[in-house]
Amino acid sequence: MEHTPAADIKWVNAGDEHFTGTVFFGPLSAGPDRSLNALGVLFEPEARTDWHSHPDGQVLYIVAGVGKVQKDDGETVRLSGGDVVYAAAGEKHWHGASETSFLMHLSLTTGRATEWLPEKVSEQDYRRG
């Protein structure tokens, strides 16, 4: 067993290549098993991912704040603490904070890399929710 104190989690700025706004990653996969990727993600208000998919799907557990998730078909769902989202393998989507609140979620994926699509989330799509 390993215990990692919160102060030892090395949160990093996620950068702007695949995100709009300011996003931080906290790597939580402490063990040697690289088949599990557990990531804390903190979005400032209005920050969100670009459109993307996950080769083996993704579970999001909303820890705190208010956010949005949108699938390719245009449906936008509002998220708040305690909610769970499952994105199936290959399902195109984005997720992020609401206009007025931060969002923190836990992301659970396999070790296979996210497949980023070239387009940012448009303001029209973002405001829709």
Ligand code: MN
């Ligand atoms: Mn995702």
